[in-house]
Amino acid sequence: MAPAHRRTLHVGLIGAGIGGLTAAIGLARYGARVTVLEAATELGEIGAGIQMTPNVAKLLIDWGVADVIGDNLVEFDELNLRTKDGKKVGYAKMNTRQLLGVPWWLVHRMYVVCSALWLKEERESFLHETGTSTTVW
Secondary structure, eight states: OOOSSOOOOEEEEEOOSHHHHHHHHHHHHTTOEEEEEESSSSOOSOSOEEEEOHHHHHHHHHTTHHHHHGGGSEEOSEEEEEOTTOOEEEEEEOOHHHHHSSOOEEEEHHHHHHHHHHOHHHHTTEEEEETTEEEEO
8 A cells, every 4th residue: 555645755966967867857757856966067068979779769759858859869871880090891771760660869968968958847856056056947
């Protein structure tokens, strides 16, 4: 039998990068109150392009993050492996959507981080602290 009152889980996460914000979205969607602590005073264009494998793509779709990122998610249909001087040493045809029903995307990490911050549903569940300022969503 379920308890008469339900305790709210409050989770603290260190770092507002992809891992921290993805964990925060998932935890908030399941009812937890989440505090994300970040040393940087603002979040922005840091890092490089990343691959969003099919398992991650499914989460981004289910959580609405893919809709926020939109056209900045690039689905690719072939993969070329090259040496540091550009010589092609491998090739694979990628038909991930056809095989698994979800895409394999490439995206700049900034769009993933910023989209997590823009999701209205989660903003009420987050306390996000950056550098010296605190913002409550």
